[in-house]
Amino acid sequence: MSGTETEGHEAIDTFRSDLQRWLAANFTDTVAASIRQPERTAALRAHRTWNAELVDAGYGAIAWPAEYGGRDADILQQLAYNEEMAAARAPGPVNAIGVANIAPAIMAYGTSDQKQRFLRSMLRGDELWSQGMSEPDSGSDLASLKCSAVRDGDDFVVNGQKTWNSNGDVADWCQLYVRTNAEAPKHQGITALLIDMTTPGVEARPIKTMAGDAGFSELFFTDARFPASALLGQVDAGWSVATNTLSHERAGVASMYLSVRQQFDDLLHAARTPGEDGTRAIDSPVNRVALMRRFEETRNLEFLARRTLDAALSGQQPGAEGSVIKLAWSTTSQRLSMTAVDVLGLDALDGRWAASFLGSPSLTIAGGTTEINKNIIGERVLGLPREPKGAA
Amino acid sequence: MDLELSVDQIELRDNIRNVLEGSCTRGFVRGVYEGTCDADHLWKQMVELYWPALAVPEVHGGLGLSFVEVALLSEELGRATAPGPLLATTSQFTPMLVEAGAGDMLTQVAEGARTGSLAVAEAGRWSRVPRTSVATRTSDSWTLTGTKTDVLSGATVDSFVVTAVDGASGNVGAFLVDASDAQITPTAGLEPTLELADVAFAASDAAAIIAPASDSGPRIERALEQAEVAMAFNTVGACRRIFEETLDYAKVRVQYDHVIGSYQALKHRFANMYLAVERATAVCYFAAIAIAEDDPGRSEAVHIAKIAAGDCQRLVAGDGLQLHGGIGFTWEHDLHFLLKRAKAGELLCGGSAAHRAALAELLDLRHARSATVMVREVAS
């Protein structure tokens, strides 16, 4: 082991123990409970307060460049961070999509005014962000979006609808994708805007999901007028803003397997706990088999992710393995929820397992359906030609 | 083996379906979910149509139809996600009353004057032999103590038949208890149209309709088997409709300039779903006819039906939701009533895992039994 590597490891160890200490002191049981309370407004308030403290302590978005409030953390440090946050069961950033996707786009395509204005407040959670991409008729096929913006003088006048906007009803700002050129091929007529949600003509309606309130909204735009300063990047170049923005987060796959591992541990604990009649779910051979299979999948996911991390550590450019891991993560997590229902039986009809079981389908839909993911794997990873009729 | 319905059975099923499509609309179900409607009017209509009398023997004022007809009714109730006590009364209460020969009570059921349900599960587990509920003989009757969980329509029925063990003899019996003598806690939770409740008895007055005796176990089991198969039908009914609606959706939803149903990956999933639904339907019919004809293979058929219904809902509820995409995940869309009915149907009356374990023993996979015991030893 070279001297630099040893130093690197020592630095990571110090970072890790500092973070552990900070979490022990600041992510108390009271704080955790207030963030997990069922009432969404209060929970969100608690989350924002704690998020600001986290950022001020230097532990928000450590992967961001230092000039925007991050630490330029390398992948090992990110991994340590994710592991410690998961071990403490600490929640992710308030503006999860903002930190992971919108901010990097602003860093890459934004004006210096936009960077100044938005990045810090987004990171601290002083302002809440939402993202407007999907539409009722544009789900998997995002580039077919129709919500339109017409130039009137310097302004953009927007009409149309968006759906599945996380926190759309409480957001202060939104990164919105609109069609500015209906004549051009579909990928070439899209523009990205950063819009103020209090603008007249913008209406957010919460979506109630089958699992109850999950914090999604629909957004409606009726002659909503946004100034030229809302433009992010170039007019009609929004598709590159959406697809070329690389997240700084390189250890994100770690948080995937860590969350699944947690889910499994919780299930195992529940299965080992005797019920009212004194029996334990884990004593049934059928349940044991199911749990064992889920454990195997959970571990597989972990190894798959670790391998990607190791490849990144050794300096390889990230490829499309992300799609493979997302596929493995979402199916593993969904199966885990189904097994929870099988193993815990009627107990699973109420309480947190019911919610996780009902929420689990969204894992394979949101952020690219399993079907689309498999197409990506088949076409981009394995080099199979496109389906004869479909043009993605 | 002829597993196709007769002309009369098809007509009955179609009639039930038509009535439910008119009265138990999606709007109505939504009202029940959101607490703005109740099932009273629907129940009155069902009584007028003699549905509660369906399987009550003619001598007690019923229509005297077989279990096959009860099964078809259960399937349609699942398809419509119908609320109210009919499913519990026809598929759980009545079979036990028939097994017990409780004539007066059956007459009341036939008239629509009494609803009832089976209180069997304890601590979330549907078990053929109760573990904790105890019956005690008094000078002229019985009292009953214990807590039953997840009782179908437990929140709304007039009476329960409760399985309990006679503390003195150790034999199991079936006891009739009036709802007013029980402590009822609704646990509607995820699927409010099933009106689930936990029901507790504290030295409640009980009438032994199947008195604890050395041969009472198998008699009670025969009634429980009917409840189990009816629940399998209920699940498959919901699944078939999920499948049909998902298929319709795939024919109109356009992405990448084509309806999504034209993509081969989705076609193959539809073929698999179709197979799962037809497979479960066929084996449920098999179980229904095995019960109706009292075939020696009925117990095996019952387990397989519940397992196949479980396999079916697992695939169809999952794929149905997945292929609807985000829209199926919204409260506003009606799909979730069916999804929740299908999932609840798997969990009630014994889940697939329990029926698999029972089937393993029945098949005399001799070592299954010992495996169960040994694994338990290893686990503890």
Add this chain to the structure above:
Amino acid sequence: MKLKFDDSVEEFRVEFIAWLEENRPSKDEMEAAPARSSASSPPWARAWAKRLFDAGWLVPGWPPERGGRNAGALETLVYLEELSRSGVPRTTNPQGLGIVAPSLFDFGNPAQIEQYAMPLLRGELTACLGMSEPDAGSDLAALKTRAVIDGDRIILNGQKVWTSGAHDADFCFMFCRTDVDVPKHKGISIVLVPMNAPGITPRPLKEIVHPDFPDLNEVFVDDVDVPLTNLVGDLNNGWRMANASLGHERSMVWLMGVLGIEAAMRDLIELVPTLLDELSPHERAIAVDDIVDLHVDMVTAKCLGYRGFARYVKTGSAPEQSLMKLYASEVRQRLMLTAAELVGPSSLALSEGIGESVGSMEGYFATFAGTISAGSSEIQRNIIAEKILGLPR
């Protein structure tokens, strides 16, 4: 709905069982000289065909002069059930009995019936079916083997492939192109080609199971000369006849699939006690779970098949029938794999004869004949989605 058939049908069953007991070839007899391919006919098989024919048990639905007794669909069903239960094959030349003979009765002339069809029934001849070609697999109508009429002769040139039993068959029911100037479906004819005709060269293809007992062949056809009287039916009417021919096979194929699974499951259950004894408690729990699943698959396959059949008898159509090929072949594949895995490394041993025993890995490989041939599982799913469920192409 009912579990048992009407009394008359059950009486028919009893009668057949009694006859079968008396007349079946013995197990020893069959094992001593197994049929090596789907057109081989060892002496016991010839005698067996003759006995079935004479007693009217060969094709019960046909009239007595063709080896039947004018039985109905239900009777045919119980006949096949009992035959399968007995473990005696109905024929060692399934394409001959199931496809070629009925097609000749439908489309052939009296001389062809006398010379080819009747001997097929009596076990005196065996036939193979020349359909697929290297460039005509799923798209059968693309076949190219050329038949040119020259006076009262037909001259054939081309190549067939995947021809079952071609090296053992006496003649081939060969589909060939007789008109190249019309749309592909309209220029196909059927010709009877003796396999000993000069210019016919079958080349057996070794398979991944039983390489010493090949069944599939390439058949090279070089300037083969047969009389014009060997043309079956009308010239250029072959496509319509092909569809009708395969229809003969389809009506009851599902039953063979189901009964085969049932028999395999019986074998597996017989193995189970010994196998489970070898396992640790956890392995046992997993194995038991797998076996229970297979049992459920077996019963559901049966229910699905019988339900479809009942609908077919009552209404003349049953969509379940199209599911059966897919489901039965995949269940069988799962079963054979699970059994082989349960057996462990000794499943790698080769079996003595050519039967695929439950618990052998070669038996598992053999099941791919079911999921690949006669419309692969992928094609079946497309057909179900498009033809039954109405999804667009």
